Amino acid sequence: MDNTDPRYVRSRLKLRAAFLELAHEDPDKLSVSAVCERTGIDRATFYRHFDTMDDLVADALGDLADQATAKWEATSTGSGIQYAESEAITVNYLDHIADNWRLYQWALGPGGSIKTVHALIARSARGVAFELHKLDPTLSDDELHFRATYVAGGIVGACIHWLSTETPAITSQELTHRILRISEQRLDHALY
Incomplete structure (x- = not known):
């Protein structure tokens, strides 16, 4: 805005x-x-x-993702190990998605909008880039954003996969554990 x-x-x-x-x-x-x-x-x-309804969808859902990212950034210590805080924030955000299951299925599903997918990846990448920069401030801007987008794409992709069933097949807590475990591995690989 x-x-x-x-x-x-x-x-x-x-x-x-x-x-x-x-x-x-x-x-x-x-x-x-x-x-x-x-x-x-x-x-x-x-x-x-x-300009379009897709723009409103991307804006509204992107704003919710921004709020979750801002909370995550506020807890970041640069150690990469603030697991409990990251877990709580991620579960809260995924609970929101579960509470609005049909909306997110519609917005991120095959009939949805690439603008929304792009907005969520970009907003998630911002938080990942924030942490990566704290972990390794020598990364160039291009390398930082490349790595952050790679990890964020995986996170959004995991959510899209989660949304592929009529109702959640696993809990927000379980999906959070999977995402954080894989993200930690990706962050390790992204740094080296």
Whole structure:
């Protein structure tokens, strides 16, 4: 959100909130019209904020990923071993995905949007890059971002695989353990 005008910010937040409410109810009925009707915001205002519905989806789900990444960054010590904190934050975020299972299946599934997948990878990569930089500040920006994107792609890919069943086949806790265990291995390999 680059524009800091309070009216602009309020409208954008209302659009995000309406999208999330509607998506929780029935993602198949999502449309620009439904979001505008829910918020009382006209279509022209919607299009000042987003070019397409895909842009709103990527923005709203990306913002939720940003919130989880910010919490993770706040706990990062640069040791790479703050497992308990990373676990709690990841479980919380995956619980959110499980609570909104149909939405994330819709958004990240075959009929979803590559913009959303890209937004989640980019936002996850930011947190991974933050930790990698603390672990090895000598990495070039290009190498840092390459490695972070590699790990983030695996994390998002694991979530997409998790979403491939009608309901969660494993718990958020179990998926977190798998992701963190594999991520630790990837981080080790990414550094050396």
